Amino acid sequence: MIYPEIIEVSEFGNDQMGYLHVGSYKNGLPFEIKRVFWTFDTPNHISRGRHAHHETEMVLFCISGIIKVKTICADGQEFLFTLQGKSNKGLYIPKMVWHEMWYDSPETIQLVVTSTYYEESDYIRSFQEFKSLSEGGKSS
Numbered sequence: 001m002i003y004p005e006i007i008e009v010s011e012f013g014n015d016q017m018g019y020l021h022v023g024s025y026k027n028g029l030p031f032e033i034k035r036v037f038w039t040f041d042t043p044n045h046i047s048r049g050r051h052a053h054h055e056t057e058m059v060l061f062c063i064s065g066i067i068k069v070k071t072i073c074a075d076g077q078e079f080l081f082t083l084q085g086k087s088n089k090g091l092y093i094p095k096m097v098w099h100e101m102w103y104d105s106p107e108t109i110q111l112v113v114t115s116t117y118y119e120e121s122d123y124i125r126s127f128q129e130f131k132s133l134s135e136g137g138k139s140s
Contacts, residue, residue, distance in 0.1 A: 002094040007029070037114075060091045
């Protein structure tokens with residue numbers, strides 16, 4: 001089983017000039033990027049995510065603010081992570097991992113890179129379905 005983990009991408013720069021973070025396949029990211037999206041203006045009381053994927057792998061980056069992430073793996077292992085903005089660290093979420101995020105303020109910005117293009121059938125939006133698939137030991 002592959003578990004969620006914090007990964008690092010390359011960082012270049014200094015306090016005088018600013019910084020550049022670079023991630024690509026074989027340079028910090030465990031897959032080739034097929035899709036990029038970002039979320040912002042999310043109220044504090046809202047949780048995002050609340051799903052898993054049959055095939056998609058993702059890396060979540062916090063561009064600004066703080067994001068708390070809870071993951072539940074197919075074997076039942078749970079992990080809690082905190083991502084902070086202005087960091088070259090992201091959270092790798094393998095396929096078949098339930099995830100949910102909370103932002104510390106509406107100014108928090110999350111950037112997500114994925115291993116697949118968007119396909120609604122890849123989403124597992126019911127936690128009960130996720131548990132059933134996990135207990136059955138397979139993903140459709």
